Amino acid sequence: MNERKGNIVIVSNRLPVRITQTGKKPQLIPGSGGLVTAMAPVLRDSGGKWIGWDGDKSGKSHKKLFKKETTGIGYSLIPISLTPQEVEQYYEGFSNATLWPLFHDFLDRSQFQPENWHTYCSVNRKFARTVAENSDEDDLIWVHDYHLLLVGKYLAELGVQRKTSLFIHIPFPPWDLFMRLPWGKEIIAGILSHDLVGFQTERDRWNFVRCLRRLFPCAIVSGPQRNQLIEHDGKITRIGAFPISIDFEGFDQLASSKEVADEAWYIHERMPGRKLVLGVDRLDYTKGILERLKAFEILLEKYSDLRDKINFIQVVVPSRVDVKEYQEMKCTIDETVGRINGRFTYHDWVPIYYIYRTLSRTELVAYYRTSEIALITPLKDGMNLVSKEYCASSVETDGVLILSEFAGAAPQLGKSSLLVNPFNVEAVADKIYMAFHMPKGERKSRMRRLRAEVRRNNIFRWVEQFLSEVGSPLPKPHTTTDNSPLARRPGRKYASSKKHKTPYPEGGSIDNKT
Numbered sequence: 001m002n003e004r005k006g007n008i009v010i011v012s013n014r015l016p017v018r019i020t021q022t023g024k025k026p027q028l029i030p031g032s033g034g035l036v037t038a039m040a041p042v043l044r045d046s047g048g049k050w051i052g053w054d055g056d057k058s059g060k061s062h063k064k065l066f067k068k069e070t071t072g073i074g075y076s077l078i079p080i081s082l083t084p085q086e087v088e089q090y091y092e093g094f095s096n097a098t099l100w101p102l103f104h105d106f107l108d109r110s111q112f113q114p115e116n117w118h119t120y121c122s123v124n125r126k127f128a129r130t131v132a133e134n135s136d137e138d139d140l141i142w143v144h145d146y147h148l149l150l151v152g153k154y155l156a157e158l159g160v161q162r163k164t165s166l167f168i169h170i171p172f173p174p175w176d177l178f179m180r181l182p183w184g185k186e187i188i189a190g191i192l193s194h195d196l197v198g199f200q201t202e203r204d205r206w207n208f209v210r211c212l213r214r215l216f217p218c219a220i221v222s223g224p225q226r227n228q229l230i231e232h233d234g235k236i237t238r239i240g241a242f243p244i245s246i247d248f249e250g251f252d253q254l255a256s257s258k259e260v261a262d263e264a265w266y267i268h269e270r271m272p273g274r275k276l277v278l279g280v281d282r283l284d285y286t287k288g289i290l291e292r293l294k295a296f297e298i299l300l301e302k303y304s305d306l307r308d309k310i311n312f313i314q315v316v317v318p319s320r321v322d323v324k325e326y327q328e329m330k331c332t333i334d335e336t337v338g339r340i341n342g343r344f345t346y347h348d349w350v351p352i353y354y355i356y357r358t359l360s361r362t363e364l365v366a367y368y369r370t371s372e373i374a375l376i377t378p379l380k381d382g383m384n385l386v387s388k389e390y391c392a393s394s395v396e397t398d399g400v401l402i403l404s405e406f407a408g409a410a411p412q413l414g415k416s417s418l419l420v421n422p423f424n425v426e427a428v429a430d431k432i433y434m435a436f437h438m439p440k441g442e443r444k445s446r447m448r449r450l451r452a453e454v455r456r457n458n459i460f461r462w463v464e465q466f467l468s469e470v471g472s473p474l475p476k477p478h479t480t481t482d483n484s485p486l487a488r489r490p491g492r493k494y495a496s497s498k499k500h501k502t503p504y505p506e507g508g509s510i511d512n513k514t
């Protein structure tokens with residue numbers, strides 16, 4: 001990692017804690033979710049600041065509570081308050097009802113409301129002001145995700161000189177979808193106002209470059225495919241794919257503990273002599289939970305010899321519980337589980353166990369460890385950390401991973417897992433059958449390769465590679481803007497100041513088309 005003078009300032013929509021009201025006093029408890037899992041160990045080790053919304057929808061300020069409750073944790077948490085209107089229009093509106101569905105290929109769910117867009121801009125400006133007030137010139141600002149794509153732009157408009165980077169945790173959509181966004185040009189320009197932009201996969205980076213080329217044909221794209229430089233409007237931005245990961249050793253050690261071994265034994269003991277198929281997801285339409293249930297139903301229809309020999313455990317973490325669409329989705333899942341169980345339950349065999357709550361880390365890892373098959377079939381996913389957590393927790397090295405080809409993890413884990421198209425529910429059923437009957441030797445060799453991959457490309461390496469890219473010197477920007485003839489000169493390349501390391505050697509065939 002590069003030696004830097006300043007601190008790291010992380011900026012994300014939510015802080016890595018939640019406020020709870022136990023009795024009269026509000027308290028802070030650690031939050032859950034992919035981003036928290038990824039970043040908390042990093043800040044704990046390096047110090048620094050984390051800026052984000054406190055999660056309170058009333059607009060009440062909790063600065064004092066944060067100051068009191070977070071002294072001594074090794075880094076500062078700086079809460080931002082949002083008004084009810086900001087929550088509705090910036091968070092539930094533009095972030096989660098426009099960008100989230102559009103970037104996950106759900107165009108029919110995307111809403112394009114101008115008032116939501118305007119509030120998205122003003123909240124991004126609010127975040128930028130807070131960053132300016134809580135950082136100085138030597139600090140590295142690391143913005144996370146789709147809620148805050150314009151923070152770099154507003155920092156620049158405020159005249160604040162900072163090294164800024166952005167990591168987008170969700171997929172970047174292809175041009176055919178992105179073109180529908182009425183404010184697409186502003187979004188691309190906002191992303192380009194950062195010094196480094198990281199995507200989960202080569203496909204996302206490639207989609208971004210395609211959109212950029214359509215909207216800003218004069219922008220200059222140069223450099224090796226996996227580490228490109230873009231000059232636009234007198235600024236140079238480095239872009240690359242940095243597939244996020246997990247703390248492999250943390251999961252491996254916990255999975256090997258007696259506590260987890262006991263819990264895992266207890267879970268399997270309730271379903272004696274049966275193979276367990278596990279699904280773990282946040283409640284979201286992108287995760288493909290209903291399609292997966294349908295695939296399991298087809299499995300029981302088509303391969304009746306598996307009845308009584310297999311159980312499907314679907315764990316769903318409550319998410320966006322106030323949103324009507326999510327409440328309806330939960331009802332549909334409840335009904336579907338009930339219908340399938342009603343149809344196939346026989347004596348003491350109930351085919352589907354359905355858990356709708358947040359599990360403790362020990363419980364979650366016990367389910368990972370004890371399940372013979374993981375069925376991870378999102379319809380689209382930025383990365384999907386659950387697939388990596390399953391591999392790290394499979395300490396007996398005999399679990400089989402069935403993985404969606406539309407998960408960002410597929411380029412890394414696809415070779416040694418059973419890849420499926422989650423929309424093809426009959427094929428998913430066939431893959432479960434294949435996993436059920438896979439010989440032990442093959443299961444072990446596949447899982448060993450998967451574990452080696454996740455162990456090598458773990459979260460610490462991810463952070464190190466991202467930070468070392470931010471630290472890499474950039475060439476001086478050319479003084480011309482987009483429209484100048486010089487900027488349009490074909491084939492113009494920057495002399496790279498160093499030979500770029502390829503962060504992740506593997507990648508999709510898409511690379512070759514860039």
Ligand code: ADQ
Nearest residue numbers: 033034035037169244317357358359381382383384385386
């Ligand atoms: P998410 O959409 O939240 O993250 P994912 O990557 O699968 O998706 O992370 C979910 C996290 O929640 C995992 O770390 C898992 O351990 C945890 N979790 C799941 N079920 C749980 C339960 N019942 N109890 C407790 N914890 C549970 C977003 C993007 C992803 C991207 C991540 C990280 O949508 O595509 O992989 O960010 O970049």
